[in-house]
Amino acid sequence: MTGGSGFTFLEYPIHHDFSPEGKVPVMSSILTAKGICKYFPGVKALQNVDFELQAGEIHCLMGENGAGKSTLIKVLTGVEVSDAGEVCLERKKIAPSSPQQAQQLGISTVYQEVNLCLNLSVAENIFIGREPRKYCGIDWKEINRRSRVLLANMNLDIDVTQPLGRYSVAIQQMVAIARALDISAKVLILDEPTSSLDATEVNKLFEVMQKLKQQGLGIIFVTHFIEQVYAVSDRITILRNGELVGVYDTAALPRVQLIAKMMGKAFDGFEASIKKTAAGSEAEEHAGFLAVRGLGCRGSISPFDLEVNNGEVLGIVGLLGSGRTELARIIFGIDRADSGEVLIKGQKVKLVCPADAIRHGLAYCPENRKTEGIIDTLSVRENIILALQAKRGWGKYIPRKKQEEIANKYVNLLRIKTAGLEQLVGNLSGGNQQKVILARWLITMPSLLILDEPTRGIDVGTKAEIQKLIRALAAEGMAVIFISSELDESIRCCDRMAVLRDRSKIAELSGQEIEEQVIMQTIAGV
Amino acid sequence: MKNPADIWKGFKDSRLFWPLAALGIVLLFNLIFTKDFFVMEIKDGHLYGVIIDIINRGAPLMLLSIGMTLVIATKGIDISVGSVIAISGAVAASLIGGKLEYVDGVQKLVTLVPMPIAILAALFVATVLGAWNGLLVARVGIQPIVATLILLVAGRGIAQLITQGQIITIYYNPFKFIGGGYLLGFPFTMFIVAVVFAATIYLVRKTALGLFIESIGINPVASRFAGINVSKYIFSVYAFSGLCAGIAGLIVCSNVSSADGNNAGLFIELDAILAVALGGNSLDGGKFSLVGSLLGALVIQSITTTIYATGVPPEITLVVKALVVILICLLQSANFRAVVFAKWGQNRGIAHESTIAK
Numbered sequence: 001m002t003g004g005s006g007f008t009f010l011e012y013p014i015h016h017d018f019s020p021e022g023k024v025p026v027m028s029s030i031l032t033a034k035g036i037c038k039y040f041p042g043v044k045a046l047q048n049v050d051f052e053l054q055a056g057e058i059h060c061l062m063g064e065n066g067a068g069k070s071t072l073i074k075v076l077t078g079v080e081v082s083d084a085g086e087v088c089l090e091r092k093k094i095a096p097s098s099p100q101q102a103q104q105l106g107i108s109t110v111y112q113e114v115n116l117c118l119n120l121s122v123a124e125n126i127f128i129g130r131e132p133r134k135y136c137g138i139d140w141k142e143i144n145r146r147s148r149v150l151l152a153n154m155n156l157d158i159d160v161t162q163p164l165g166r167y168s169v170a171i172q173q174m175v176a177i178a179r180a181l182d183i184s185a186k187v188l189i190l191d192e193p194t195s196s197l198d199a200t201e202v203n204k205l206f207e208v209m210q211k212l213k214q215q216g217l218g219i220i221f222v223t224h225f226i227e228q229v230y231a232v233s234d235r236i237t238i239l240r241n242g243e244l245v246g247v248y249d250t251a252a253l254p255r256v257q258l259i260a261k262m263m264g265k266a267f268d269g270f271e272a273s274i275k276k277t278a279a280g281s282e283a284e285e286h287a288g289f290l291a292v293r294g295l296g297c298r299g300s301i302s303p304f305d306l307e308v309n310n311g312e313v314l315g316i317v318g319l320l321g322s323g324r325t326e327l328a329r330i331i332f333g334i335d336r337a338d339s340g341e342v343l344i345k346g347q348k349v350k351l352v353c354p355a356d357a358i359r360h361g362l363a364y365c366p367e368n369r370k371t372e373g374i375i376d377t378l379s380v381r382e383n384i385i386l387a388l389q390a391k392r393g394w395g396k397y398i399p400r401k402k403q404e405e406i407a408n409k410y411v412n413l414l415r416i417k418t419a420g421l422e423q424l425v426g427n428l429s430g431g432n433q434q435k436v437i438l439a440r441w442l443i444t445m446p447s448l449l450i451l452d453e454p455t456r457g458i459d460v461g462t463k464a465e466i467q468k469l470i471r472a473l474a475a476e477g478m479a480v481i482f483i484s485s486e487l488d489e490s491i492r493c494c495d496r497m498a499v500l501r502d503r504s505k506i507a508e509l510s511g512q513e514i515e516e517q518v519i520m521q522t523i524a525g526v
Numbered sequence: 527m528k529n530p531a532d533i534w535k536g537f538k539d540s541r542l543f544w545p546l547a548a549l550g551i552v553l554l555f556n557l558i559f560t561k562d563f564f565v566m567e568i569k570d571g572h573l574y575g576v577i578i579d580i581i582n583r584g585a586p587l588m589l590l591s592i593g594m595t596l597v598i599a600t601k602g603i604d605i606s607v608g609s610v611i612a613i614s615g616a617v618a619a620s621l622i623g624g625k626l627e628y629v630d631g632v633q634k635l636v637t638l639v640p641m642p643i644a645i646l647a648a649l650f651v652a653t654v655l656g657a658w659n660g661l662l663v664a665r666v667g668i669q670p671i672v673a674t675l676i677l678l679v680a681g682r683g684i685a686q687l688i689t690q691g692q693i694i695t696i697y698y699n700p701f702k703f704i705g706g707g708y709l710l711g712f713p714f715t716m717f718i719v720a721v722v723f724a725a726t727i728y729l730v731r732k733t734a735l736g737l738f739i740e741s742i743g744i745n746p747v748a749s750r751f752a753g754i755n756v757s758k759y760i761f762s763v764y765a766f767s768g769l770c771a772g773i774a775g776l777i778v779c780s781n782v783s784s785a786d787g788n789n790a791g792l793f794i795e796l797d798a799i800l801a802v803a804l805g806g807n808s809l810d811g812g813k814f815s816l817v818g819s820l821l822g823a824l825v826i827q828s829i830t831t832t833i834y835a836t837g838v839p840p841e842i843t844l845v846v847k848a849l850v851v852i853l854i855c856l857l858q859s860a861n862f863r864a865v866v867f868a869k870w871g872q873n874r875g876i877a878h879e880s881t882i883a884k
Binding site for chain 2: 332334353354355357358364366371372373374375376377378382386387389390391392393394395396397398440
């Protein structure tokens with residue numbers, strides 16, 4: 001850090017009535033925060049941050065992990081109380097001390113993980129805790145009727161008496177928004193709502209957001225997806241290291257600039273394909289490592305053939321729910337295949353559990369970091385050595401000194417930001433947790449590394465680091481299967497691609513075919 | 527070099543602080559109110575005293591709590607250990623037999639099978655029963671409390687089946703050594719507990735077993751994905767808990783020189799779970815402390831002994847015990863302490879809590 005953050009602040013002064021060239025009509029600010037400071041022991045989470053939201057705008061809050069986005073949202077919604085500064089809603093000073101209070105005042109939040117009850121009906125979820133009553137009971141008719149109206153407002157026509165769990169995450173999110181809007185409707189905060197949605201679902205959400213915006217709602221939108229920022233937002237507030245970088249008109253801020261400001265450094269050819277460095281080795285003969293013949297499992301994925309060679313990155317692309325994760329799980333022995341066979345280096349092998357797969361040199365970074373990856377109340381050290389220890393068996397315990405040595409090496413190598421090796425992994429940020437899991441697998445020296453959405457929910461800088469790492473590993477001769485929802489990323493990293501649609505493999509692309517248009521057409525089946 | 531304040535703070539934040547404090551409070555109470563509580567004397571080369579008595583009587587509970595700690599660490603629970611105690615005793619007693627023979631007015635020692643075989647058979651049966659629990663939990667996928675409930679209910683019936691509905695009284699004196707004998711002046715039960723405890727500590731801390739068990743307890747899915755054979759380890763901890771209960775059963779049976787299928791180890795599974803909880807272990811699984819559980823077991827036994835020693839009327843002993851346990855549990859809760867001690871710890875207490883909350 002060279003103190004560069006100070007001058008950017010001066011360079012981009014904040015205008016509260018931001019209206020360049022009259023493009024954006026001057027609107028009333030609905031929510032303002034001034035000079036917000038929040039300190040945690042040893043960390044300045046927010047330092048003198050100003051924020052302003054107008055009625056009828058979609059305002060993106062951007063920043064890398066740890067920039068202070070979440071803390072700012074927590075302050076606005078009463079989860080945390082700020083150490084200095086004030087928050088005004090419609091020019092009245094407010095100091096919410098709990099999310100419920102904030103909600104009553106008119107600030108509602110919808111989080112990335114849907115906080116609803118999957119086993120209750122859609123309508124129950126919308127009205128839980130504030131059910132309309134009739135005589136001495138709950139007025140179910142009224143609940144269902146009003147739920148239908150609310151959802152119809154969002155162009156959603158579903159059976160509200162069905163359990164919420166029957167519907168996709170996208171619809172669950174809409175229901176969460178409907179609930180939030182019905183309770184209060186002045187400011188809506190969407191905290192990474194799109195992480196688990198596919199493209200059509202995202203578009204649907206955006207339509208709803210646009211509609212709400214027309215109705216004069218102020219929307220704060222937090223996301224990691226740059227595309228989406230440009231698709232939907234009016235203005236952007238950028239934070240870095242707990243400080244305000246600036247407020248910008250979305251249309252006037254080029255993407256490259258946005259990323260550069262978030263990362264706080266000059267932009268150095270990030271868009272350039274990192275794969276080109278490996279182009280020279282393409283001519284070399286790659287030995288096949290894994291071959292799959294007719295592997296499948298009814299109801300999960302139809303039988304497919306697949307080959308992965310040493311030193312290449314094989315991408316698996318397709319829409320969310322097209323069977324990408326199922327494919328990885330079946331290869332890694334998590335789900336039992338009911339047909340087909342797996343050959344490793346030409347030898348037929350049986351992989352009926354992850355331990356088998358690991359023994360044959362496979363490794364798998366799962367899609368859901370929290371539920372399938374990290375052991376959150378174990379330390380960074382224990383998390384890192386876990387897979388290696390499991391491979392060795394319980395009897396051959398790695399001596400403590402050796403554990404620390406290994407863990408330290410990988411913490412440095414992958415630049416994992418942690419207070420120490422004994423820090424609980426649950427206290428790390430998402431990106432660093434992902435690196436811990438990567439470290440866990442790298443120390444087992446796998447021949448084939450399967451990465452399922454390794455960069456989801458991770459800030460731009462770390463994303464680039466992980467992508468570079470993948471290429472470096474392939475260059476060293478490792479075979480990699482790379483699954484990602486972000487097409488750009490797959491195009492940048494992969495040598496070959498298998499395309500999935502509706503739970504079956506429909507095509508394989510390589511060389512010149514790895515190009516956005518071709519891939520999209522293949523997925524779409526045009 | 528660490529200064530004393532740091533060492534004190536480290537100790538105060540350690541997991542063992544509150545279990546130790548609870549034990550300290552109970553002992554302190556006795557120091558003041560119970561006469562001769564700490565007096566120890568040597569009679570016939572054996573050590574006698576209330577403290578020794580607590581350790582001796584608490585041995586079965588300590589053994590159970592060792593096995594229970596590992597089961598709970600995997601996010602499970604084993605409520606069948608009381609019944610396993612009864613079965614283990616029944617097996618041992620029926621193999622040794624309840625014959626009393628006198629030859630020339632002197633008792634003749636008779637057994638149906640040699641004692642070591644009877645003991646091994648009892649331990650084998652107990653381990654198999656534990657393995658049965660493990661099978662239901664790890665392979666069949668029944669919830670631990672339901673799976674072990676089956677044996678809790680059926681176990682006492684099995685015990686009676688083995689003893690054919692009788693209470694077998696054992697007259698074979700060498701068997702009484704297990705629960706009542708002395709070695710080098712100390713009760714033999716202390717050695718049993720020490721050996722089991724040391725062996726378990728070695729297994730979980732000097733091998734990767736402890737890491738795997740904790741990992742499984744915190745996140746079984748991620749553990750499986752990391753290559754840990756989750757069901758194998760879950761199966762093993764239940765089998766081990768059965769073995770511990772089997773040893774405890776031998777001690778109980780030997781202590782009273784009889785096998786009573788109905789009453790041996792009745793409700794002791796609840797004390798064992800309580801011991802684990804008092805030892806500062808989360809019933810949600812994950813990180814565990816065997817030393818803590820052992821302290822927890824000692825606290826429970828001390829309370830029981832104290833209540834008898836202070837002459838609380840027998841009909842209300844359970845109520846008094848419950849009150850003391852509630853008090854100790856509350857003291858161990860950080861939130862409760864924060865509320866109660868907020869007054870005289872305004873600065874320290876609250877600042878401390880907020881860092882924890884973060």
